[in-house]
Amino acid sequence: MDLAYSAEEEEFRARLRGWLRTALPGLPAPPDPHDWPARRAYDCGWQRMLYEAGYAGLHWPAEAGGQGATPTQHLIFLEETERAGAPYVGAGFVGLLHAGPTIAAEGTPEQRARWLPPILRGEQVWCQGFSEPDAGSDLAALRTRAVRDGEDYLVTGSKIWTSHAQIADWCELLVRTGTGHETPGGPDTSRHRGLSWLALPMDAPGVTVRPLRTLAGTTEFAEVFLDGVRIPASQRIGAENDGWRVTLVTLSFERGTAFAGEVVACRRVLREVARAARDNGRWDDPVLRRRLGRLAADLGALWRLIQWNVSEAQHTGGLPGTGGSVFKLCYSRARQELFEAAAEALGLAALDRNHRWTADRLSSLAYTIAAGTSQIQRNIVAERILGLPRGR
């Protein structure tokens, strides 16, 4: 049980801090959150700065153009960039955390050379085409179909909850290529067997993007309609009908550190909430005080849980354990509770939609839904960690 960082890790931290001190003042002003092209330019500009400083693809393997950093170094990076107020990965999220690592692990040398460098340099933005209107938690039920036509696939169907679709160059697209339910081996097996992972260029003919307005009033999601879109078979990652396994590789790259920076940010917000309550007199309410004290305990424990998971990952070759599900369940609830407590501390000011914590209060509602609902996560915990019988 060692929480102290090694001399090598501290050196990494010191070098990063030094770079952040000189680099961050050079950043342009943050863009209007509703101006998507400006947000893309800002996020890509930050990625370019990371690339030039040698921090791009920190946790990617070196042979894929990354830095081959350890999980602990990645954790230090997330902690220090958050502390310094550096930009979040933003529009680069899917490319750097999902599509890129998948191509690095499963792509051919040609595919890696084609797609990975532009992601690392901040030149190309990816989005994710997994969920469908009728395939959310039950992702394997997806129906977007790709039919082979010579050297191409013709793809028809629709995707939903596609973040950054309106500003993306590429989409990691999961489609049905197999014969599906007719395949012998039982319906469940065949559903998973008949899927393929394709790289879809978002400017291809037949692609229509329709932004979705979220309850927070923002439009970071979109529906993507595909009408006979032609995709060369050379843009398939992995074998035909093997897309489910390829997708699990993608999802496994989250590694439990995805929210590390956010936990640090939540701690800062919690302190700001406490000061706001002191200034408006609500600090005298012991119920509110204790609620905030409890949140301090929760956030502290979540940080220690991240360190526990990262230490595990460090010894299992960087692959995440199922511990990520427990963390995600706890963190999503703590984040929602933080902004509910903030609203109580603010009083009537919490009803002002322009208050800086209102947007966070609203967007926090997605945390128990996105990337596996809390209910799906509890199924995973029950069956894969606790070993309870399958519930179907």
Add this chain to the structure above:
Amino acid sequence: MDFRLTEEQRALRTTLRELLARHYPPHRLREAAAAARTPDANGAAGGEAGEPPTAPTSPATPGALSPATPGTPATPGTPATPGTPVTSVAPATLGAPVSLGTSVPLGASVAPGAPGAEVVDAECWRALGRAGFFAVLLPEASGGLGLGLPEAVLLFEEAGRALLPGPLVGTALAAGLVPGAAEGEAMVGALDARHPLLEYPGVCRAALVLDGATTRLLDTGELARCATPLDSLDPLTPLASLPGPLPARHPPGRPPGASRLRQEATLLTAALQLGSAARSVETAVAHARGRTQFGRPIGAFQAVQHLCAGMLERLEPARCAVYAAAVTGTAEESAAAKLLADEAAIHNARDCLQVHGGTGFTWESEVHLHLKRAWVRAAQWTTAQEAEELLAAELLTPETDWPRNS
């Protein structure tokens, strides 16, 4: 950073788990509960119905029973004598022998019928003593194991998992301070003057009282005068209250020490709660896999699965909080660890009871013992209110580095 158990720590944990499996197998817990007095007149072996759980000892053989056995002369309704002087313990005297009565063998020192005598397993206690359980934090030079808080919390987590009865925390705190404590030859209680509650009063040869910054010691006779038995909710944790005011006199030049002991007690109690919370998950999962209704194990129903998953959601952050507090040793992390471990122990026992259905509501089931002990421990040392207020106050102080990286 390598926040995992080392090989040595795993081995230490395994050693204690095996020792407890030998000396305190699960059926002993149920036997102790069956033997404990219940409010039911037709209850199992134990005291007579309606009799208060006092130990009106009138030792016939002083050598065996007195003064090592305090008994509890205060009868219900009769306030204990307040203002009894206590022995102050300065660090300079930590290693020095303190006069605490005779060195009567542990088992014989317990009066029949004394609160705690029927639930504390003297033989197991001595085995723990021989293994160094109570001396885990005592320096090697003083005859202890000389290990750190991380090792101590791992040992206490195992004791919590087994729900081992006895004044575990007090005795460990008293190692090196009260003769026989480190070796498992004397049981010693401990309490925070803010929560004047003593567990296992009938078997404690002495009690540490942490009062503000001062560490005092109530010897056997003073303990007997101060303690008023409480008809404990938990059949395996006899309790006595020490109605105030506790002796306020103390010599000048008070040494520090109480705050460190209080923090250790908080953390070790949190570790006991953690072990209990983990045991509740295991018990619930085992039951959910084995119990069949509607033609399938109840653990295949999502409603039950999600109850069990929720137990792990409490357990894992609490575990990391307890282990981290053992490493950093800060007051804030220790308080947070206790807060989360208390909640994990209480609510995991509650959910475990729910998973067990009607069986969980019986005296024979182990489940209620975890719940009741968790309630007792939550009231000891740093309570939820104190922890939350401490952590809230800390939010308004100038921020040091967060997260603390050492």
